[in-house]
Amino acid sequence: xxxxxxxxxxxxxxxxxxxxxxxxxxxxxxxxxxxxxxxxxxxxxxxxxxxxxxxxxxxxxxxxxxxxxxxxxxxxxxxxxxxxxxxxxxxxxxxxxxxxxxxxxxxxxxxxxxxxxxxxxxxxxxxxxxx
Numbered sequence: 746x747x748x749x750x751x752x753x754x755x756x757x758x759x760x761x762x763x764x765x766x767x768x769x770x771x772x773x774x775x776x777x778x779x780x781x782x783x784x785x786x787x788x789x790x791x792x793x794x795x796x797x798x799x800x801x802x803x804x805x806x807x808x809x810x811x812x813x814x815x816x817x818x819x820x821x822x823x824x825x826x827x828x829x830x831x832x833x834x835x836x837x838x839x840x841x842x843x844x845x846x847x848x849x850x851x852x853x854x855x856x857x858x859x860x861x862x863x864x865x866x867x868x869x870x871x872x873x874x875x876x
């Protein structure tokens with residue numbers, strides 16, 4: 746499994762977790778994660794641990810929309826993108842943003858890619874000015 750496939754798996758696992766409380770280990774049994782298992786576990790658990798914080802950050806930047814009104818798939822793409830952007834130093838910010846935009850183009854709602862790009866860009870710029 747390549748990193749992009751790992752991100753797609755993570756998106757699927759996050760979405761699935763919204764509906765059924767399936768343990769990550771059980772979901773991982775359905776795929777061959779190979780060298781991406783540690784990345785998947787780190788990101789999945791990190792998003793779960795920081796979910797309220799991630800949702801707050803995203804919600805504060807969804808001008809004209811309440812966070813709860815965002816499509817579930819778009820929310821999870823944003824959670825994944827923000828987590829990679831802010832908490833995985835080994836992933837360059839440009840890569841985290843580009844990968845989230847690609848997920849939004851492939852799986853998100855219409856024009857989600859533009860919305861995702863805008864939210865992530867704002868979060869990153871604000872993070873950089875505070876650092």
